[in-house]
Amino acid sequence: MSTxxxxxxxxxxxxxxxxxxxxxxxxxxxxxxxxxxVGLGKITDDSRILFVNDGSKDDTxxxxxxxxxxxxxxxxxxxxxxxxHQNAVLAGLMxxxxxxxxxxxxxxxxxxxxxxxxxxxxxxxxGAEIVYGVRNKRDTxxxxxxxxxxxxxxxxxxxxxxxxxxxxxxxxxxxxVLQEFANFKEVNLFLRGMVPLVGFKSTxxxxxxxxxxxxxxxxxxxxxxxxxxxxxxxLSVKPIxxxxxxxxxxxxxxxxxxxxxxxxxxxxxxxxxxASTTCLLCFLSGVQLVSVGVIGEYIGKIYMEVxxxxxxxxxxxxxxxxxxxxxxx
Numbered sequence: 001m002s003t004x005x006x007x008x009x010x011x012x013x014x015x016x017x018x019x020x021x022x023x024x025x026x027x028x029x030x031x032x033x034x035x036x037x038v039g040l041g042k043i044t045d046d047s048r049i050l051f052v053n054d055g056s057k058d059d060t061x062x063x064x065x066x067x068x069x070x071x072x073x074x075x076x077x078x079x080x081x082x083x084x085h086q087n088a089v090l091a092g093l094m095x096x097x098x099x100x101x102x103x104x105x106x107x108x109x110x111x112x113x114x115x116x117x118x119x120x121x122x123x124x125x126x127g128a129e130i131v132y133g134v135r136n137k138r139d140t141x142x143x144x145x146x147x148x149x150x151x152x153x154x155x156x157x158x159x160x161x162x163x164x165x166x167x168x169x170x171x172x173x174x175x176x177v178l179q180e181f182a183n184f185k186e187v188n189l190f191l192r193g194m195v196p197l198v199g200f201k202s203t204x205x206x207x208x209x210x211x212x213x214x215x216x217x218x219x220x221x222x223x224x225x226x227x228x229x230x231x232x233x234x235l236s237v238k239p240i241x242x243x244x245x246x247x248x249x250x251x252x253x254x255x256x257x258x259x260x261x262x263x264x265x266x267x268x269x270x271x272x273x274x275a276s277t278t279c280l281l282c283f284l285s286g287v288q289l290v291s292v293g294v295i296g297e298y299i300g301k302i303y304m305e306v307x308x309x310x311x312x313x314x315x316x317x318x319x320x321x322x323x324x325x326x327x328x329x
Contacts, residue, residue, distance in 0.1 A: 008101035008124065010037065010047040012117075013092035015085055016064070017054040019108045023063050026110045027074070033114045034073055042121050047100070050075045051108075052092040055082030061316075068318035080315040086189040089169055091312040097178035104172045106133075112170045113207040120172040120205050129177050129200035133170030136206040163193050164204060171195065187311055239298075243291045 012030055016023060030049045037043045053061045053076060064076035077095055079088065089105050096103050102124055106112050112133060120131040169191055173181070181198050196202075 006125075007041065007044050008121070009099070010034070010043040010121065011092075011096035011100040011103045012047075012049045013052065013089065013096055013103050013105045014049065014108050015052045015054055015088035015092065015105075016056060016060050016108045017082065017085070017088070018056045018058045019060050020056075020058040020063060022109050023051075023060060026108055027063075027067055029110065029114055031071065031073055033117055037118070037121060040118075042118075042125070048073055048075050048096075050077065050092050050096055052076075052088045052095075053078040054085070054088035055079050065318055074318075076318040077314050078316040080313040083312055084189075085169075086191055087312045089191060090189060091314060093173065093178055094182060095314070097175050097182065100175060102172055102174050103178065104170075106170050107168075111209050113210065116170075116205050116207040117172075123203050123205060124172055124174065127201060128172075128203045129174045130195060130198075130202035131172035132164045132167045132202065132204045133172075134164060134204045134206050135166040135168075135209050137208060163196065167192060167204070174200075176200070185308075187308075189311065239294050243294060246287065246291070 012034070014030070027049070034043070034047050034049060038045050038047065051064045051067075051074070053064060055078075061076070061078050064074070064078075067074040068076050077091065079091060083091075093103055093105065102121070104117055104120060106114070116133055120133065123131045173195070177195075177198055177200050180200075181195070184194055184197075186194075
């Protein structure tokens with residue numbers, strides 16, 4: 001689709017996993033925002049809300065189907081099974097890239113301020129191809145969550161991963177960017193680190209994040225740590241370089257220790273004991289195990305990449321029931 005800077009067509013891409021409690025509430029807010037932007041003349045009435053069902057086990061998909069029957073602005077696609085948040089966002093973006101001029105990805109839980117979409121569209125009309133939604137404060141987070149989240153971004157920066165601080169997956173992307181982003185074929189996805197690699201003119205819109213409207217968060221600490229590790233190992237080789245540097249340091253210290261032992265042996269000042277030997281063996285063994293583990297993680301990711309398995313499989317669509325609609329990518 002050719003990019004229309006005057007009145008673009010917008011698709012709001014919303015990943016959903018077990019959102020039967022919150023979806024009936026936030027769907028109305030998304031529709032109201034679409035109608036508002038259409039009324040302001042900022043987007044066309046061909047704009048849509050695209051829900052991506054990520055293999056939900058509750059009534060989420062049935063709700064999406066009912067919404068699609070009630071209003072033309074609601075669309076839905078369903079993955080054949082749960083494949084994770086990042087894959088669900090990617091599925092929606094790739095489905096929308098040939099149907100619209102711009103997309104805005106946002107979670108379904110109502111925490112991200114949808115009014116920031118106005119500023120995102122304005123930034124696009126001013127020439128930006130990517131607009132990042134960035135939290136301007138974390139007052140609603142606990143101290144632990146705030147500390148770990150900010151440490152996460154600082155760690156990614158130290159590892160050489162290019163990200164936008166306090167930005168998650170609330171962003172506007174033009175169809176031009178999405179067409180180029182489709183060329184990124186990796187299976188291990190960390191979208192907030194991959195999008196900056198595409199380039200193009202970008203800017204940020206700042207907003208305050210709210211409490212979740214209903215239901216429970218689907219991103220506990222375990223998943224957050226997994227996402228952080230995926231981000232580092234998918235987009236940076238610094239951990240391996242750090243292991244190499246650590247290896248040189250330990251080798252140097254070991255060489256100095258050997259000289260010290262030899263000098264002591266020649267001088268007859270050696271003390272026979274197990275403490276120093278045990279400490280040295282434990283330290284070197286621990287370093288070796290950690291190093292092998294990090295290298296193994298990279299090898300595992302290479303193993304997954306070379307399989308070229310599809311990153312998502314769309315099994316159903318609310319707007320395409322009359323033909324074989326299973327798609328893979």
